[in-house]
Amino acid sequence: MKKMELTSLKSRLNKKNGQILYAVFAFLLGLAPLAAGVMPFGCAFLCAVPKRVRTGVFIGVLASALLDECIPLAIFCAVYLYLVLNAKEKSGGLPLYTRILLSFSLSALRGAYIAVSGIESIEGIFRLLAAVIAYPAFTYAFMGYFDKKKELYPKKYDCALLAFAFAFSVLLAPFTVAGASLAVIPAAAFTLCAARTRGFAFGGACGVLCGLASGGAATGALGVLGMAYGLLATEIEPLALCLSFMLAVSGYFYLSGGDGIIAAGCMLIGVNAVFIPLRKQLPIFKNAASSAEKRAHDRRISRYAAAFSSLSSLFYSVSDSTRAVSISELNGGIVDVVDRHCSHCDGCELEKREISNFFTSEIRRNGVAAYSKIPTHISARCPNVCAMARDVNNLPVLRGREGEKGLKQMADEYSAFSSILIDAAKRQESDSRADRELAGRIKAALRDLNIECDGVKVIGERKREVTVYGVEPERIGLAPSEIAEAVALLCGTAMSAPEFVLHDGYTLMRLCSVPALHVEYAKISEAKTGETVCGDTVSVFENDDKYFYCLVSDGMGSGRDAALTSRLSAIMLEKLLSVGAEKESALKLLNKALVEKEEEVFATVDLLEIDRVLGKATLIKAGAAPTMVIRKGRLVTLEARTPPAGIMKSVIAEKKSFTLEKGDMIVMLSDGILQTGCENDILPERALPPMPSARALASKIMRDARQSGETADDASVCVLRIY
Numbered sequence: 178m179k180k181m182e183l184t185s186l187k188s189r190l191n192k193k194n195g196q197i198l199y200a201v202f203a204f205l206l207g208l209a210p211l212a213a214g215v216m217p218f219g220c221a222f223l224c225a226v227p228k229r230v231r232t233g234v235f236i237g238v239l240a241s242a243l244l245d246e247c248i249p250l251a252i253f254c255a256v257y258l259y260l261v262l263n264a265k266e267k268s269g270g271l272p273l274y275t276r277i278l279l280s281f282s283l284s285a286l287r288g289a290y291i292a293v294s295g296i297e298s299i300e301g302i303f304r305l306l307a308a309v310i311a312y313p314a315f316t317y318a319f320m321g322y323f324d325k326k327k328e329l330y331p332k333k334y335d336c337a338l339l340a341f342a343f344a345f346s347v348l349l350a351p352f353t354v355a356g357a358s359l360a361v362i363p364a365a366a367f368t369l370c371a372a373r374t375r376g377f378a379f380g381g382a383c384g385v386l387c388g389l390a391s392g393g394a395a396t397g398a399l400g401v402l403g404m405a406y407g408l409l410a411t412e413i414e415p416l417a418l419c420l421s422f423m424l425a426v427s428g429y430f431y432l433s434g435g436d437g438i439i440a441a442g443c444m445l446i447g448v449n450a451v452f453i454p455l456r457k458q459l460p461i462f463k464n465a466a467s468s469a470e471k472r473a474h475d476r477r478i479s480r481y482a483a484a485f486s487s488l489s490s491l492f493y494s495v496s497d498s499t500r501a502v503s504i505s506e507l508n509g510g511i512v513d514v515v516d517r518h519c520s521h522c523d524g525c526e527l528e529k530r531e532i533s534n535f536f537t538s539e540i541r542r543n544g545v546a547a548y549s550k551i552p553t554h555i556s557a558r559c560p561n562v563c564a565m566a567r568d569v570n571n572l573p574v575l576r577g578r579e580g581e582k583g584l585k586q587m588a589d590e591y592s593a594f595s596s597i598l599i600d601a602a603k604r605q606e607s608d609s610r611a612d613r614e615l616a617g618r619i620k621a622a623l624r625d626l627n628i629e630c631d632g633v634k635v636i637g638e639r640k641r642e643v644t645v646y647g648v649e650p651e652r653i654g655l656a657p658s659e660i661a662e663a664v665a666l667l668c669g670t671a672m673s674a675p676e677f678v679l680h681d682g683y684t685l686m687r688l689c690s691v692p693a694l695h696v697e698y699a700k701i702s703e704a705k706t707g708e709t710v711c712g713d714t715v716s717v718f719e720n721d722d723k724y725f726y727c728l729v730s731d732g733m734g735s736g737r738d739a740a741l742t743s744r745l746s747a748i749m750l751e752k753l754l755s756v757g758a759e760k761e762s763a764l765k766l767l768n769k770a771l772v773e774k775e776e777e778v779f780a781t782v783d784l785l786e787i788d789r790v791l792g793k794a795t796l797i798k799a800g801a802a803p804t805m806v807i808r809k810g811r812l813v814t815l816e817a818r819t820p821p822a823g824i825m826k827s828v829i830a831e832k833k834s835f836t837l838e839k840g841d842m843i844v845m846l847s848d849g850i851l852q853t854g855c856e857n858d859i860l861p862e863r864a865l866p867p868m869p870s871a872r873a874l875a876s877k878i879m880r881d882a883r884q885s886g887e888t889a890d891d892a893s894v895c896v897l898r899i900y
Contacts, residue, residue, distance in 0.1 A: 196233030207241025209348040214246040217311035225319035280316040325683035342367035346390035356437030360391035377407025394433035645686040692789035699872035712739025713893035849892030
């Protein structure tokens with residue numbers, strides 16, 4: 178009992194102390210003059226505050242009225258405002274428009290007083306305008322501080338902070354020391370605090386606004402102070418304070434012509450001296466949304482840089498260049514080759530010019546003179562034509578001077594890199610785009626479920642992040658799973674259970690997309706009979722965006738050479754896909770790397786992408802063996818008749834997309850399994866035996882293939898189970 182009494186006493190004391198602080202705060206605001214005889218900040222503050230602190234604020238405003246130019250009018254305004262606010266509160270609340278209308282009535286009273294007193298100069302006109310505009314404007318601004326929907330309307334809160342900073346700077350503006358306004362002291366303090374807690378842009382805005390209250394020279398100086406400190410505070414804070422101070426002092430000197438520079442400089446030094454030990458008590462600026470996006474962007478760019486660095490050796494090895502030569506130089510070399518061979522033959526009826534022109538045309542068009550392309554009437558009548566073709570292909574003029582060809586290849590690589598960066602930028606943009614239409618539908622659906630809120634914000638197109646503002650958890654009668662299911666139905670993705678966040682007495686509810694599917698996998702590889710190294714590569718990985726990949730690559734031939742080609746393909750695709758590159762762009766880069774190798778190399782590509790968020794799969798095949806999808810005991814074969822990567826200059830691949838269901842099993846194979854002739858026995862189209870796991874089915878397939886006979890090629894299998 179005594180404990181409860183002590184708690185109640187402590188609560189009353191805290192409430193009383195809070196009223197006293199608000200009274201002092203309102204008293205100081207009431208003394209701040211916007212213009213001669215116009216002190217709107219106290220009444221505007223009284224009009225904006227909630228009921229719990231209104232009495233303390235009223236006492237402060239009433240005390241400041243005793244120092245007004247027209248004391249009766251100031252007292253009347255304070256009492257009138259207090260009584261009307263309380264009456265309206267009892268009769269049904271105080272909406273925004275009621276407070277604004279009350280502040281307009283105060284503007285009318287103060288404006289009438291100024292008009293009756295006489296307007297004899299431009300200063301009088303300014304006083305009248307200030308009286309008419311200031312009361313409603315600052316009422317609206319101060320209300321943003323007490324609005325519980327700060328996360329939903331952050332700009333209103335920032336506007337309130339700027340209004341308070343401006344008002345307290347104005348309070349000391351009439352007082353000067355050695356030509357500098359004392360308003361520089363609070364203005365500089367507010368500017369540094371704003372820059373540290375709200376960022377450089379807000380700090381610069383605060384500096385400019387408070388500088389207007391402090392005098393013309395301080396406007397630019399304090400603006401520079403806020404921006405310079407805000408930009409550097411998170412990186413090198415000691416240097417940030419020194420540099421911002423020097424820039425502010427030099428700016429003040431330049432704008433004032435030297436008047437008051439010593440006093441202003443001393444004031445700034447004093448503010449810095451107090452700010453340095455106290456600054457650690459202030460939270461440093463970290464805008465949750467923008468900083469998260471920036472960190473994600475920086476992380477992705479750095480990972481791209483790391484991937485490109487690791488691939489640089491690859492591109493050096495595949496960029497064996499041949500020269501683009503002039504027509505006359507090329508033709509001259511070919512003519513010499515034809516003359517040399519034709520000099521050994523007498524009585525030939527073929528025209529040497531015709532043979533030379535053919536080789537020149539082939540080299541210019543295809544870069545090589547192929548035996549199969551030699552016209553029949555030439556190959557049948559000239560015994561030396563194959564030797565000619567060989568010597569033409571080995572001309573020094575085709576192997577020297579790599580400059581122009583190298584530049585073209587570098588341009589091709591930069592183009593490929595840029596396409597990958599563009600893909601990443603588009604994906605990042607879609608992840609941060611707001612969907613207002615969906616937010617409206619979710620708000621309506623929640624209302625139908627008797628969940629009232631102030632607003633809903635939805636970020637992202639594929640992975641959704643839903644924030645519901647102003648909910649009352651104690652009044653929600655649904656289970657978390659029911660709320661998640663209702664939101665998931667509209668978003669098109671599975672959603673997490675709602676998380677409630679209490680922020681300054683205001684409650685937010687957050688949900689985000691979660692993977693709809695999970696993947697279990699098993700992979701087995703065996704070298705062909707007589708080899709110790711398997712030329713196949715099976716790679717399984719997942720990137721940060723919840724895309725799951727399985728890649729089966731079969732290098733040309735078998736043994737170490739085939740293994741090198743397939744591993745090169747797998748590593749390259751894995752690095753690019755892991756950082757978010759699109760499949761098509763990554764495959765083009767791989768094909769370019771293989772095509773430009775000096776020796777003939779190629780590899781099959783069987784790439785499966787599973788979007789675990791949306792539950793969709795995409796299969797890309799270039800020369801790969803068929804893929805089997807098992808659903809509810811039935812088997813579907815997906816195959817494509819395309820050449821492997823590295824054969825053609827432009828990769829030819831076939832893409833197949835399908836929707837996944839829980840319980841599906843996907844079987845990816847290399848040619849070695851099918852060459853045993855047991856594919857029909859391993860996976861019959863009907864009556865498939867149930868398998869407890871992906872490992873069990875993979876082991877069965879490899880065991881059955883091995884029992885069917887010797888493996889004439891490297892054999893690999895990867896089984897994925899969706900659950």
